[in-house]
Amino acid sequence: MRSNVSAQSGEVEVDLPPLSARSVVLSLLLGSHPPELPAKDLVRGVEPFGVGGSTVRAALSRMVAAGDLRRTDGVYRLSDRLLERRRRQDDALHPDTRAWDGDWEMAVITATGRGPAERAELRTRLSALRLAELREGVWLRPANLSRSWPVEPDAVLQHFVTRPATPPRDLAARLWPLGAWSRTARGLLARVERARTPADRFTALAAVVRHLLADPVLPAALLPADWPGQVLRTAYERYRREIAATASGPGG
Numbered sequence: 639m640r641s642n643v644s645a646q647s648g649e650v651e652v653d654l655p656p657l658s659a660r661s662v663v664l665s666l667l668l669g670s671h672p673p674e675l676p677a678k679d680l681v682r683g684v685e686p687f688g689v690g691g692s693t694v695r696a697a698l699s700r701m702v703a704a705g706d707l708r709r710t711d712g713v714y715r716l717s718d719r720l721l722e723r724r725r726r727q728d729d730a731l732h733p734d735t736r737a738w739d740g741d742w743e744m745a746v747i748t749a750t751g752r753g754p755a756e757r758a759e760l761r762t763r764l765s766a767l768r769l770a771e772l773r774e775g776v777w778l779r780p781a782n783l784s785r786s787w788p789v790e791p792d793a794v795l796q797h798f799v800t801r802p803a804t805p806p807r808d809l810a811a812r813l814w815p816l817g818a819w820s821r822t823a824r825g826l827l828a829r830v831e832r833a834r835t836p837a838d839r840f841t842a843l844a845a846v847v848r849h850l851l852a853d854p855v856l857p858a859a860l861l862p863a864d865w866p867g868q869v870l871r872t873a874y875e876r877y878r879r880e881i882a883a884t885a886s887g888p889g890g
Contacts, residue, residue, distance in 0.1 A: 654829070654841050659689045659697035664706070665844055667716050668724050669878040674715040686836040726766060730850040731871055738782035738857035740806070741799050747775040749794040760795070763788050768854050770813035778813060780806070782857045810860040823849060823866040830873055843877045846870055
């Protein structure tokens with residue numbers, strides 16, 4: 639997903655990837671509780687997006703072979719890996735926040751000599767915890783989220799609670815591109831409102847949930863005015879209920 643700001647209007651124009659059978663199937667399953675659907679419901683669920691039944695069945699076969707899905711008695715379920723993706727998506731839609739008293743969480747990577755893959759994996763986990771890197775090996779965020787920390791020995795990662803001397807709003811603006819995130823969010827909302835076909839709306843809202851994964855979920859005191867995070871969540875949650883109802887059918 640790429641964003642460009644129009645020089646005339648200032649509106650962000652968001653370039654979205656094309657619709658695919660795989661992305662529609664995953665969205666239907668990610669939005670279903672439990673995350674499983676019979677093949678006939680998946681085929682019916684993708685029809686409004688202009689994806690034919692034979693294309694869906696071929697995509698389902700490829701996704702089972704790739705380990706994305708599990709199939710039992712004609713029912714398709716998300717794999718464990720994609721169940722973790724759904725957990726992250728649910729956290730993005732419904733972050734577990736708590737009152738902020740001014741404290742910040744700080745994670746310091748203390749290990750040396752780790753391989754590139756191990757370093758990248760730890761960075762990915764810290765980003766998933768919505769921390770941002772102040773400098774190499776030092777990660778911060780306001781202590782306003784309730785979630786578990788990765789189990790790492792002290793020789794690899796140490797976790798502290800601190801109060802930086804830098805003014806909190808200045809530090810937040812340094813750690814996260816808040817203005818860019820907000821502009822892209824508004825561009826996505828505009829795309830959703832302009833969508834005239836189910837496929838266009840689906841593509842825009844799939845990008846919405848991806849964008850929400852990058853929302854730092856900061857305390858209100860540290861956010862710019864008119865932060866669109868909750869508006870984006872409301873738009874996607876409404877749509878998720880719609881596609882879940884479509885997939886489950888009249889009797890679901």
